[in-house]
Amino acid sequence: MLSETVDRQTGSIRASGRLTLLGADLLRGTAESLHGNGHLRVVLDLRDVRDADDAGLDVLRALGRELAARGGELVVRHAPATV
Template sequence: MTAVTPPPAGTARTEVVVGDAGLICARGHLTSLGADLVRGTADRLRDSGHRRVVLDLRGVRGADDDALRILRELHSEFALAGGELLIRS
């Protein structure tokens, strides 16, 4: 299953999810809104049985401080729940 989330107005962000593989690919500039959407997607993948979720940020051109904070929190939350969030950058 592949889903593409269109970017919010005024941003250049795309999220591609490959649910069967537990993979999220983000592109563009990552804001706190985009990171929060990534968090929701990662949580849904974890809740559907993925112990490991891969977040591919190689297509991200930049991220604001709040977005980075959200991703750090998400990484910690996965670890505390016994899962693993792998971040490719």
């Protein structure tokens, strides 16, 4: 299970737990909300993610491309080695 802590003032998300497709969808929705509320740069901190599957990582990669296409940026910090 994945949980997130959101700082709406800085446009950052800190995730913890296991990153799966479902958890990545949660992060995607939060990141898109932050971007839609004016944050061109969304920071995703994965330092407390203990495990990540390929489907979840694929969602984050796609999210980065989508935000870039809309003039934004997804910055992933402390990504698992497979990102």
